[in-house]
Every structure is written in C-alpha cells, then in structure tokens.
Amino acid sequence: SETSFLRIHSYIDRLLLRDEKCVGRLWRWKEHDQGRRIGGDLDSGGKFSPVKTPDQRLGINRMIQFEGVSLGYGDRVVVSDINMEVPDGKTMVILGDSGSGKSTLLKGILGILQPFSGRILVDGEDVGQLDEKELLRYRQRIGMVFQEGALFDSLTVGENVGFWLWEHTDWSDEKIEERVRTLLRFVSLEQVIDQRPDTLSGGMKRRVAIARAMAPQDPKVMLYDEPTTGLDPFTSRSICDLVRQVQSEFNVMSLVVTHDLHDAFRVGDLFSFIHDAKVILTGDRETIEQSTDPFVRTFLST
Secondary structure (H helix, E strand, O other): OHHHHHHHOHHHOOHHHOOOHHHHOOOOOOOOOOOOOOOOOOOHHHOOOOOOOEEOOOOEEEEEEEEEEEEEEOOEEEEEEEEEEEEOOOEEEEEEOOOOOHHHHHHHHHOOOOOOEEEEEEOOEEHHHOOHHHHHHHHOOEEEEOOOOOOOOOOOHHHHHHHHHHHHOOOOHHHHHHHHHHHHHHOOOHHHOOOOHHHOOHHHHHHHHHHHHOOOOOOOEEEEEOOOOOOOHHHHHHHHHHHHHHHHHHOOEEEEEOOOHHHHHHHOOEEEEEEOOEEEEEEOHHHHHOOOOHHHHHHHHO
C-alpha cells in the first residue's frame, strides 16, 4: 500500500510534506528520441562523488561491508554478528527461510534500522554515523526495488517514475519527462507511461519499479527485495535478466533478497545464506553447491 511504502522508503522521507503539484498535476507528454545511456542528461548538480575505498590487499573495491552487525526491532535481535563483504560491480544474493532477516539487512543498508552493534559501510561511509541530511544524500546513490513493486496506485506510471525528481529537483516538466521516458525505454515500457499501475501485469509493475529506483541518477547500489515473488517462471526469468542487464551495463553492485534458488543462480555472482540469525556460508556458486552444511544441502534439494 502507499502508506507502508511511505514508512519504509525513507530516502524520500519528505513525501508527507509533498506539494500538491506532485499528485494533482497533469503531464503533457511529448515524444523524445533520446537513446543515450541512462543518466547522461543529468547536470553536475545531480551527481555525488563518494570517496572510493580500495581494498589494497585484494585489489577490489568493497562496496558494502557488514562488520559484526546485529540488527532487529525493539529488543528483538533478528540477525546477529553479521560479517559480509560485497565487491563493487558484483551481484550478491541473500538466501534463507522466510523471517530469517534477509530484508532486515536491506533496512540496515538504507539506514532505516540502526545496528545494535557493529557497523555497516557502503562505499566507504558508515551508515550509522550519518545524520538526517547526510542520509538523504547517501540514499540518492541507492536504488531500492520493493516487494511487488510498491507503486503509487493513484499516480500514472510516468508520475511514479518521476516522483523523486519532482520532490528533490527543480527540473522542468520537460526535463523530468525526458528522464522518465529514457528510463521506461530502458525497461521496454515507454508505451505504458500514461497508464496506472492497476492496469499492469505483475512483471510490468516490477519493471516500472526498477525504472523508478534508477530515477535520481545512475545508482552505485541496487537493492532488490524479493523481485520475482508471485510471478510465473517466464516473467521471473525476464526480471532476472533485467536485473543482470542493470548490473552489467551500469556496473552497479546489486544485492538481491530471494528464497528462490533458480532465480538466485540466474542473477548472482556471490551467494550468502542466513540461518538462525547468522550468515552460515558465503561464496560463489561452486562453493555453495559443494557445501556440506545441512541447512544449505536441504535448501539446495528443495
């Protein structure tokens, strides 16, 4: 629902104060023929330049690091003493039972939850040390795709994709429209720009959600929370292929939460299993398939 979306999508936490223009205005769409790479139309004011933190020993950039992190709700610990690293430009898939804490890790990355202990580093920044203004800037470099898309039902597809740009930039309607059309063209849905979400299939909603997640700028990190849940196998495969396309074409680091092993192997470079609040195994596909851990073996056999 829109209410739950507002609660968790904190990088647009000013939505509750939004101007009526963001909901009530009517767009006069015009045709654009901009085939250039997404984000090429952004001016210098729309970009941020985070400090890179090369790992000199491994010769890679650690985009996300969990260092002894415990997260939860109230007094309840959901994940404990998590140590995990995800290199830049790779796709990590988080696997585990329902309720094991997979989505909780995403909330930690977004700064929605503060760690009980440990720290979360994203592109060199300690998320737990950022104030409200810094969090807003930080989240502009992260694209988040929620379960089932979480689109605004009262807005058109184009308005959904352009919503963040209306809220956080002074761009003209024409410039926002150009950006929106470029994003929708990338996900092969420019033709539904004026339709509302309730007219779309499940797979189309996920594609729109991916386009919306990339609206502020070319993200450094893409987070996907169960992106294929409830979809048929053919549509699931097409969404997995799009996740891969985003990762390879824009060299983003992607973190995908799923319980579907087939989808995980289709999109992932690295895999991490969570069980009993802990990360019990992390590695590539060969490492996972050769594991003798009882939980992993059971998961692989289902």
